[in-house]
Amino acid sequence: MAQRTALITGITGQDGGHLSELLHAEGYRVFGLIRGQNNPRQMAVEAELPYVSLIEGDLTDMTSLVRAVDTADPDEVYNLAAISHVGYSFKNPTLTADVTGKGVLNVLEAVRVTGRAEATRVYQASTSEMFGGLDYNRPGNGYNEESLFHPRSPYGVAKLYGHWIAKNYRESYGMFVTCGILFNHEGERRGLEFVTRKITNAVARIKLGLQSTLELGDLWPKRDWGYAGDYVRGMWLMTQHHKADDFVLATGETHSIEEFLTLAFAEVGIDDWRPYVKHSAAFMRPAEVDILLGDPSKAEDILGWKREVDFPGLVRRMVAHDLAVQSRHI
Ligand code: G4F
Numbered sequence: 001m002a003q004r005t006a007l008i009t010g011i012t013g014q015d016g017g018h019l020s021e022l023l024h025a026e027g028y029r030v031f032g033l034i035r036g037q038n039n040p041r042q043m044a045v046e047a048e049l050p051y052v053s054l055i056e057g058d059l060t061d062m063t064s065l066v067r068a069v070d071t072a073d074p075d076e077v078y079n080l081a082a083i084s085h086v087g088y089s090f091k092n093p094t095l096t097a098d099v100t101g102k103g104v105l106n107v108l109e110a111v112r113v114t115g116r117a118e119a120t121r122v123y124q125a126s127t128s129e130m131f132g133g134l135d136y137n138r139p140g141n142g143y144n145e146e147s148l149f150h151p152r153s154p155y156g157v158a159k160l161y162g163h164w165i166a167k168n169y170r171e172s173y174g175m176f177v178t179c180g181i182l183f184n185h186e187g188e189r190r191g192l193e194f195v196t197r198k199i200t201n202a203v204a205r206i207k208l209g210l211q212s213t214l215e216l217g218d219l220w221p222k223r224d225w226g227y228a229g230d231y232v233r234g235m236w237l238m239t240q241h242h243k244a245d246d247f248v249l250a251t252g253e254t255h256s257i258e259e260f261l262t263l264a265f266a267e268v269g270i271d272d273w274r275p276y277v278k279h280s281a282a283f284m285r286p287a288e289v290d291i292l293l294g295d296p297s298k299a300e301d302i303l304g305w306k307r308e309v310d311f312p313g314l315v316r317r318m319v320a321h322d323l324a325v326q327s328r329h330i
Helices: 014-025 042-048 062-072 086-091 093-113 154-173 195-207 228-240 257-267 297-303 311-327
Strands: 005-009 029-034 052-056 076-079 121-127 177-182 214-216 246-249 277-279
Touching: 005 014, 005 062, 014 029, 014 228, 029 042, 029 062, 042 052, 052 062, 062 093, 076 093, 076 228, 086 093, 086 154, 093 121, 093 154, 121 154, 121 228, 154 177, 177 228, 195 214, 195 257, 195 311, 228 246, 228 297, 246 297, 257 311
Parallel strands: 005 029, 005 076, 029 052, 076 121, 121 177, 177 246, 214 277
Antiparallel strands: none
């Protein structure tokens, strides 16, 4: 069988790293779209993922996407690129709409206008943020593929546009465009701006005497937190399925930030995190998603997907990683 080729947008992000590793192990030739001149992450990506061929391009620049698709000639495109921080999207809503929303249309058009509508499969990174977590649309056993959407941030709204335009291209042009509705997925590669990694990094630094306190926003919101490595396997499985569709990936459990704090501090032998954690309004959002819980039954039944890392295992591996990284600073 000829070697398969994949193009990943968002190659510098957490999921881009995990997915490149998986596809490389599966024998793919992997191309990654990288944004801007002298991107500060480029050297790190080249060192970490030496088998990935980087192509310059930007989701807001259609010409660059056409060029990237022509260069890679991919069997599969994984559109992971986005402005993905919910808090940031409130401060930069128009940029978020351009990148996270209209950028999806640009990727789909680049595939279509280059004559690859039938040959190339597209994975669109949809998100649980589209559900919004309000009481009225929250099913007891978790959101599934049929649940009602009510996004609560410019990011969630932009992602919902991306989700619907992806489905529209599936229905209008018969393109294989599959949407993974992924709940929060974390790990050692997670950016420090997200709450889980912010906590595990601070816990390691507090343990080592490098930091004394940690400033956070609200601690009561609950998330369905899984491990990113498990979730990129799900992305790949749904892209291999015989039919393009929507699939929820989640753990089926939800935990508050307080619970995350308790487990993370316990990993370094600190029983009470309260003296170390300060509240800061700077990390609160104009509208909050109170609780997210997903029902991954469809992906489990149809794709045979199952997450392997549980909540305590996720916290353990993130704290262990950050202890190892931070120990180099002492
Ligand atoms: O870690 P977060 O920033 O993730 P959030 O907002 O749930 O979004 C993540 O998951 C989505 C999937 O549901 C993705 F689509 C999205 O791209 C991203 O990966 O915040 C989690 C919770 C929020 O309730 C937030 O208000 O933590 C709360 N929080 C409290 N203090 C904080 C902080 N979040 C951050 N980032 N930093 C804080 O200091």
